[in-house]
Amino acid sequence: MSVLDLKDLSIDFPTTKGVVHAVSDFSVSIAAGRRVGFIGESGSGKTTTALSAMRMLAAPGFVSKGEIHLHSLDSTNLLGLSDEAMRKVRLRKISYIPQGAMNSLNPVVRIENQIWDGIIAHEGKVAPLELKRRSTEVLANVGLPAHVGELFPHELSGGMKQRVCIAIGVCLTPELIIADEPTSALDVITQRHVMQTLREVQDKIGAGLILIGHDMGLMAQTVDELAVMKLGKLVEFGPVKQILENPTHPYTKDLISSVPLVGGPSFLDSPPADHTNQTATSSSLDTPLFEFENVSKTYGEVTALHPMSFQLDGAVPKIISIVGQSGSGKSTLGSLMLGFNTPSSGKVKFFGKDINRFNSREKLAFHKDVQAVFQDPYACFNPFYRVDHALSFPFKRFGLSKSDAHTRTAMEEACDAVGLDPNLVLQRYPHQLSGGQRQRLIVARALMLSPKLLIADEPVSMVDASLRSTILKNIYDLKEKHDISIVYITHDLATAYHVSDYVMVLFHGQVVEAGPPKAVIGDPQHDYTRLLIDSIPWPDLNRDWGSASTAKAALERLDSMPRDQSAVLRGDIPGFQLESM
Amino acid sequence: MSTSATQEPQLTKAQQRKMRRFDNPWLNPKLLWGAAILIGIMALGLIGRLLWDTELVFTGSGPLKLPPIGFENLRGQSGITDHPLGTDGAGRDVLSLLIVGAPNSLYVGLLASLIGMSLGIFLGFSAGFVRGRVDDVIRVLSDVMITIPPLLILVVFQSAYGDVNLTMMAVLIAAFVWQSPTRLIRAQVMSMRESGYVQMARLSGASTFHIMFKEMLPNLIPYLFGSFIANVTTSIVTAVGLEVLGLGPQRVPTLGRTIYEAINAGALIQNLWWWWGIPTLFLALMFIALLLINIGLDEVSNPRLRKL
Structure with a gap:
């Protein structure tokens, strides 16, 4: 059953030099428990598309055409909701995990208070003990020990902060999680851990996931279905296996071939010579460079x-x-x-x-x-x-x-x-x-x-x-x-x-x-x-x-x-x- | 973030005109209005000198306490065209006081700010660029100076020194307006010296002088302008404050001195409102113009303030 449907979505940004069509005629549906990747280069409209589902487009952007349906609502059309009804949808139904976790946490508030903020905003007054139990539970879900809740953001590493952001995103068990390049600022070792955490916690709560990114490798390891975007248009959509093994659009082929592999074919015309069998000869210059x-x-x-x-x-x-x-x-x-x-x-x-x-x-x-x-x-x-x-x-x-x-x-x-x-x-x-x-x-x-x-x-x-x-x-x-x-x-x-x-x-x-x-x-x-x-x-x-x-x-x-x-x-x-x- | 971005916004002419501000931030209406008022005041001073007799600022050049045209004073006299804005208690013409006095007040403000800014640029660049001991000394000095109320020191100084001229006063005030540009420029320089283009310039073999004045300074221009205008405002407030206390130049007419004399002569109870009211109005206009320019410059240096 699909959680969210985007139908013929177009998003425009009016500027002085005319209207920019950031996204045009984009249709995708996200099923519960499925992971969908949006891949494309910067400016291809992947973040804009995802933000439109939160109705958080940066001004002056607006949805010029199309519909966004969230099926668990009585009136499913998100674009017709009042601001207050929309506020209740955010985090509870659709949550957003931002790109730079470093800047997304409030530096002067303890981690657990930042988790409680979301819970209180949606459920009103909750007993302190209950709040504490829930924040500990949600931190445990992302593999963080309970004492992390009492720390301040500057006391955590980048990977931990990103996992705290995931914890906040899943604390109300939303139906859909939007993760916007959640690991772009992390190194490979931490990236693997954060992505695995995200995958597991999403599996556990059975939510849909939209992962925005530009790394084909990361997508292959994480998502089930892949939407390839270029200049605001969906150029290819399908199961990740099919897209990787049998891409049809030339842009998709470019994206796949642009990822160099260790041991794979070289992207250079004349790769460096293999020196392993040569013996080190003495340098030909007296003083080294x-x-x-x-x-x-x-x-x-x-x-x-x-x-x-x-x-x-x-x-x-x-x-x-x-x-x-x-x-x-x-x-x-x-x-x-x-x-x-x-x-x-x-x-x-x-x-x-x-x-x-x-x-x-x-x-x-x-x-x-x-x-x-x-x-x-x-x-x-x-x-x-x-x-x-x-x-x-x-x-x-x-x-x-x-x-x-x-x-x-x-x-x-x-x-x-x-x-x-x-x-x-x-x-x-x-x-x-x-x-x-x-x-x-x-x-x-x-x-x-x-x-x-x-x-x-x-x-x-x-x-x-x-x-x-x-x-x-x-x-x-x-x-x-x-x-x-x-x-x-x-x-x-x-x-x-x-x-x-x-x-x-x-x-x-x-x-x-x-x-x-x-x-x-x-x-x-x-x-x-x-x-x-x-x-x-x-x-x-x-x-x-x-x-x-x-x-x-x-x-x-x-x-x-x-x-x-x-x-x-x-x-x-x-x-x-x-x-x- | 717009939450009601669901319906297509109908762009009116006015909105489109506002959008055009993104193209050239220097053409924003606040900046233009502010500059227009300020230029108007300066023009009054310059053109007025040609068209109006500035000798009328001297005592006894006209009848006493005449009201502006179209008003009557307590003695039942009505205004005459020889003195369109009336005269003060000593027979000085209010219009010529404005023509001579307003540019004087601006002059003090601009000169004090110019000196203060130059000091600030020099010290700020030294502190931010050289770092180490130099930075420590400059930082502590400017922090200490910021806590000292300038009016207090100036009152003591002026009353001890006696009569001062306009330039002397500007120099004195300048000694109290260099701290904030110093701090501002120091902070900007410190963040800029780590930036990619400064490192690139260093790799290009650029001299320290080139990095400071060719790479960094152009990017500071909006901040410098903003800081300069803020300083002009502070300097004029300080100068007028001293003048209203009677501590300004004794021989030169200024707006502040006119207000001082009006208060001294009991203009308030005699209902001679034009004597103190018109100079006050002029000062207010001057401050509004400076404020508008400052806000306008803020929009230039900070694109986020440019709202639709």
């Missing part, structure tokens, strides 16, 4: 990075991947390499000279040779200037520009090289471009400066899934065609597997496993690497993710892992030398 000499970083009591030494030759360009979950110290490593951070001990050397002792002229030369691509393509452009500024300013500053016309041609060539039409992107303001376009412009910027080393800190984690492989291809081309060595910092083992020549797995600021990707990721030896790989949601129904209890056991195993064990080294490649501590 980049060197870490016992570098460590501590913030007060916390050790972000344990002493580490490596040498990057740079004679032959390499892609070195650094993988780990959030808090593993991988970004600290990146900022140490860029000189944004000074090491607590040891030396970071560039061509044999300590980068933290450079004078201003040497610093300029260093920055010319060591560039970066950051995670957030939205923040990397100064909103005050046209995007050209970000490309032309360093070009002139490093003395590469011969004339304005030369700068202009260099910019156009760089845009062409990363597959952007210079006429469409140059001379625009940052907010006029999409995230993918901006990130490619940053890659184009790096290309124009032709540095010796590029530090790419999670370059694709904030870009739509369908664009990730294209941008990684651009970055890979920097190495292949332009001889730039790259340090690729990521939490995504699948992409690291494909693009890199060497992989270092970081855990609590320590290298636990390192070597060529085929060995480290293809056949992991260390428990932590194995756990990371097991937690990846595969877009493959035959590879099950396991249940919440296995995810929980994995997290506990992670906590009990010894902190100071030696790294498992899996062979060397020429030109890069990691010294085991």
Whole structure:
């Protein structure tokens, strides 16, 4: 029996430049106990569609056509309800689990009070003991101990906060749960646990679930039916198995093929050569391009990075991947390499000279040779200037520009090289471009400066899934065609597997496993690497993710892992030398 | 969040016009009205000087206590065209007092605010950018200064110093309006220095000067404008407050000084309402204009305030 029916739904946003049809003629019905995924890139209307069922569209959006029926109501049409009747529907009948749990909980109210708020709003006065019993029960349902109720949000980890949001969402046993990218801010290990928790609690109360997301793998592991959306239209709908194995719409095919698999076919035209059988030859340069000499970083009591030494030759360009979950110290490593951070001990050397002792002229030369691509393509452009500024300013500053016309041609060539039409992107303001376009412009910027080393800190984690492989291809081309060595910092083992020549797995600021990707990721030896790989949601129904209890056991195993064990080294490649501590 | 978004909203002409504000936030009506009133006051000061005899601000240039045109004073005299807004107890022409006095009050406000802002930008950038010791000193200093009531110090200073001129007064007031821009800019700079584009600029080999003034400052402009206008208001309030207490410049006519003299001469009980009323009305207009500009600038820097 279906819980919610959306019939021919169209949602419009009137703007000064005409009406934007955010969603058009969308029909879907959600059955009790079924999980339906809405997948599509940002701006495809998936969140807008789901919010219309809560009647919480952001102004000035409105439902221009169609009906929304919630079948447990006397008059099933949601759009005809009064505001007060609608208030009673929210949370009790349809609940919403927001994207950023960090910002969704009130920081000054205890967790259990936030759960009680919802209960009291719908049931009026409830005895305190009863409230306490129910909040404890609902917390237990999402696998949290009772004492969590007495804590404040800042005392919980990201995964715990997201589970509290799920607990609030299910405390009145709604008929439908809408989860809007509930794990997008979490790392893979926590993501698995949260998603399994959500699945199990939803099974238990028998509610329907709408999961909004853009990750095909996550969908495959979680939902029963999948609705693929593009530009506000439903392009394909069906059981997840059918869509994964036999997609009919080209966009769906794109989405599926954009997820790289460990061990699967490469998305690159010329994947990196297999170095495993080669013996490490001595470096061809006397002084290595980049060197870490016992570098460590501590913030007060916390050790972000344990002493580490490596040498990057740079004679032959390499892609070195650094993988780990959030808090593993991988970004600290990146900022140490860029000189944004000074090491607590040891030396970071560039061509044999300590980068933290450079004078201003040497610093300029260093920055010319060591560039970066950051995670957030939205923040990397100064909103005050046209995007050209970000490309032309360093070009002139490093003395590469011969004339304005030369700068202009260099910019156009760089845009062409990363597959952007210079006429469409140059001379625009940052907010006029999409995230993918901006990130490619940053890659184009790096290309124009032709540095010796590029530090790419999670370059694709904030870009739509369908664009990730294209941008990684651009970055890979920097190495292949332009001889730039790259340090690729990521939490995504699948992409690291494909693009890199060497992989270092970081855990609590320590290298636990390192070597060529085929060995480290293809056949992991260390428990932590194995756990990371097991937690990846595969877009493959035959590879099950396991249940919440296995995810929980994995997290506990992670906590009990010894902190100071030696790294498992899996062979060397020429030109890069990691010294085991 | 709109809960009644079920029926199609009929966009009226007025709504469409309001929507256009999203295109250019600088053209919002509050900002335009505020600017228009302020420019009007300044125009009165400038054009009035050409068309009206400013010598009439001196004592005894006209009959005493004449009402504005169309009114009668207690002695039964009615207003004459030589003094359209009447005269005060010493025979000074009220219109020429406005023409000379209103720009003086604005001048003090603008100059004090300009000095205060410059100090604030300098100190705020230093504190936010350099951090460490410099930040500690500036932060503590501005926090302490915020707790000291400026009027108290100024009253003591002015009464000890005797007569001051307008510029001197502006400088004195400026010493009390630099704290809030300092704090504002410090906070903005501290969050901005971690932003992606500042890091990008550093990677581009940008100098500290370039990062401060080319990358950060342009993005602070709406805040700076807002803070500047708020400071002008504070400065004028402080200046008028001192003048009404009789502690302002003794030789230059200002709006506050006119009110001081009106109160001193018992204008309230003699029903000489034009003497104190018209300058007060002018000050009120000035504050309303500044407030409108401030709200308008708020909408520019914070798009969420732009409601339909």
